[in-house]
Amino acid sequence: MPTFEKKLLDLSQISVIITDDSKVTAKQLLEQSAALRSGCSELKSKSVAVVYTDTISFVTALVAFDGFCGALYLCSHESIKSIPKDVCHWPINSKTDCSKSTVTSQNDGLSLPIKTKWYLASSGTSGMPKWFSHGFSDLIRQTRISATLQNLCWGSLYEPHRFAGLQVTLQALLSGASLVVTEKTNVIDRVSVYAQQNVSAISATPSMWRQLLMTNQLHSLSLSHISLGGEIADQGIIDALSHYFPIANIRHIYASTEAGVGFVVSDKKAGFPQSWLQEGVNGAELQVDGNQHLRIKPQGRLDKSLVNRIDENGFLDTEDRVELVKGRVLFLGRASGIINVGGNKVHPEKVESVLLSVEGVLQVRVYAKANSVLGALVEAEITINPSLDWSVLVKKIRSQCKLKLQRFEIPVKLRQVTRMEINSSGKLSRSNINV
Template identity: 40%
Template sequence: MKVSNTETLTPMRHLLELLSRVAPQRPLWVNAFDAAVTAEQIAESISVDASMVGSRIALMMPNGEDLARSLVALDGVCEAILLLPSGLDESQRDSLMQRASIDRVVSHLADIRCNEELAAKPSDRGRLTRWILATSGTTGTPKLVEHTLATLTRSASFDLTIGAQHTWSSLYNLTGFAGLQVFLQAWCGGSKFVLHNDDATLAERVERMARLGVTAISATPTMWRKILMASDAAKLPLRRITLGGEIADQKILDALGAVFPNAKIRQIYASTEAGVGFSVRDGKAGFPASYLDTPPAGVEVRVEDGRLFLRNPDTSQRFIGNDARLHREDGFIDTGDRVERVDDRFEFLGRANGTINVGGNKVQPEEIERFLLSCDGVVQARVYAKKSPFTGSLVAADVVSSGQLEKTELRKHLTSRCRASLDTHKVPAVIRLVDGIETNAAGKVLRNAG
């Protein structure tokens, strides 16, 4: 059964009401206690205090299920919803809320619930709620981008028949663009979505997803490398694999294909600012140059001076709280990503604002990471700037060993390979062997200087 997106986008409750009629016992999510929650149960438990009508709400909820229920309840009722990322200190939260003109903070589901006499009326639930998200960059202060449910679900499938065949989960936090995308993809298709306890380790999450029969997972390439290292990884019955948020190199694509031969692998190019741009399904790193002439899914792709630009049909998203323009006059968005054409394909080089300045020479950390990951004995890598009184910065690297080589031997092997293959200014001055690579809430490698 296919559902018209014009019938379901505003608000989320409309789709819930439809599912409650046609598939009331269909589980829409599994909470952290492994309890399946049906469309009917969600519909019966949602009530919103009338004081929420037209307000600008900041959601700050550690519990994923409470956050999901709040999103369903408040969309169409509030003027705006700000999803506060985890890991912010009080001053950062206050700054984001001030920029978004927030007038109310909700940290518990009980804060929005009420008895029937005080509930918002059906006539109060049809407004176009603005969803405000913070960018998930690995450096700098987050920007705020305003979306609508339409821009967030631009690439979602509203086929309830296909949706019933999948159980989704992700390693992203629901407060970020990527995590919200996966949740809404599952929601719009009526798929079951497995929520996790934020305190659960990666190994615990992988074991749980395997036990609950998760068939579709979305994560960054860094998180996929960590998943493959988990003891229960091969038990996952995956049929759909999605990578996004970082550059996917050929090594991780090939590794996923080998471990999960029955899964369709898709790379998603998307960002908080641009929304979903395009996807690549051919199993190759980068994207086809033909995308410039034949826009995928109606999203125009342009490369100017080695930078990637996108133009979506819907340009309603915008920055909040500053004077920066999200779109150029012609509607294109500068993604900030550097790309290079190699034959009939474009390869991603890295973020334009993430280069390391080594004595006037620009080094793209992602390039060095890809090289290190191609070396035997390396399963994860992080490249970053290390301050130097002589050159301004030096290239430094943290690597996680596969255990094939002894630590001293691996360090010598990597140094020798780098010196033989890389320009002198690109060779890491320091290579540290570490137990793991730190990531942010979006699953991206943190690139703060060492």
């Protein structure tokens, strides 16, 4: 049975985590994790909450406790409030003193590694976070290893306690690559750090990529690998990144905290090929049901808490609505995010895609405004190129809406804003929808 520690030991190339003030190799991670584990025998087979404070300490704990503890809850200071009461808290931090511990591997004087469940929390945007379990084998199912990938230097934009951040961390470390982590929160400062460290691969949500594009600093990077996930990757953002990095491998990843990584699309087109509904992809089977919901039967095990969303054939209702257009399956948005305008269903993401197709529009957030007659109306906040005239651009936006949208989908109000709020999971904040 593979464990995080065993996979790191198997590396032929030394992985490295680079932070603002330190550098740690895979060998050092293994030594530190063994020392940490040897000093906490009381946690063997227990459920443990590992709270994120910094990347190196967090990853050290994951390596130490996978195969040793019964379950790991990957927490932020916020999500720890929602874990079961019987879970032990482990306050890992960079000042943890393991110097007096005896370094041991998991099998020195201990039983064989146990199968640890890894619990990751949903974003909690619609209430308290929900926890979903994964096996380590399922988490690394899509991890790719090659000589080319060993030479990459990944820039981390996600915290590793989240599913997307964990995927980037595992991909970097288990392929023998480097991972650059910075505590800087300003987007321009982050790009500067990535340029200094020669980052060649970045994974981010479409909203985060739009923020990076707005800095006008991406020309300082030489990216060969680009990943998008967490939100709909529309053709506009894919084309924009292709323009900046014409020879880069650009992939958009369909994944969720509850189901894990479903599939990866690498043909630089929005959505995915309709043929995958018949053929499947990477061991996963796909269907579209009568409600236009995408259903997926992944290769790995699904959390038992999802039983109400799994049909008799083992397909999970993703609750993402899709449409079939010219041989592609295009994403419309979450079923739970639909705006009801007088009985007509409006997908905010569809309207956003149309508005983003107007040259000069940089970022858009579409939301519902309560209305006593129709139930709700569609409104939009828009960030534009500061060199453009708002009144002129509004006319172009209105014209595009009339061409591409039905009347009930067209925003009744357009509001210019200087920036969009991105939540802690890297997605466009929709916390005040239906206001």
